[in-house]
Amino acid sequence: MQQTLEQLIEACYSLTGEGNCAEYIPLLAEVNPKQLAIAIITHDHQVYQAGDYQALFTLQSISKIFALALAVMDQGEAKVFDRVGMEPTGDPFNSIYKMEIFSYEKPLNPMINAGAMVVTSMIKGRTAQEKVERLLALLREMTGNPKIDMVEEVYQSEMEHANRNRALAYYLKELGLIEDVEATLEAYIRQCAIQVTCEDMARMGLCLARYGVTDRGTPLIPTAISKMLKTFMVTCGMYNSSGEFAIKVGIPAKSGVSGGILAAVPNRMGIGVFGPALDRKGNSVAGVKLLEELSKRFDLSIF
């Protein structure tokens, strides 16, 4: 496995020259695009890492999975899905388009920004900071890494350029789906700024692969919820590339505009990938290719 990962990193590395870092968040635009890393943790606790695996990056949209887990654990499935749907959109992650179609009345799913903001607003906590602290506590427990934290500068950098997300939040308020625009925006953008390594993500992926039980044997997310999270990862995890990704890779995965991709192969392994140069839909170009090759090599497709 170790040798294969090193070969795959080498084979996919040239793709880091294709695509660009996310430009609408200034601090992400400054990241070196020519990085590629992978970490895998298997069900029998073997850790494999290759490439620039010491790199730190922020979860961005990957945080949406765990915010959803927490909101559903806090409020129950019925209450959450009263305000957000379960269907893929086929639109970009920050699109406002489907929200304008009157008959939907709520964001189509929790993996697009509008849906994620509704979900975050439903996490228990009096303030944005309290909600994010609870999410951090979940992620620290999941990974066994107490150092996982939020990067204030990345939060500030996105907050200063959050016009589109603020517009979406106003729309949500108009629909009666959230109460406080600024508090919701703050909590959502703070959760996006949580910093991790590929190894942290692989451990989170492994917890999902083990139906919510950490690699240290602690049950953290109920089985039914962890199945739901993986299903959303398949149908909506790679934005409007989810269909193609399901066919070519076939692993539940969630990407973020930092270039991270978290993947969970049920009962087998958790995977964390990082490659900050993105395609036009916001997915890591080299990272997606790396997962495609890995899936072929080890027959990882769940289909």
Ligand SMILES: NC(=O)CC[C@H](N)C(=O)O
């Ligand atoms: N796709 C993403 O990773 C988007 C996350 C980013 N923080 C945003 O809200 O725009």
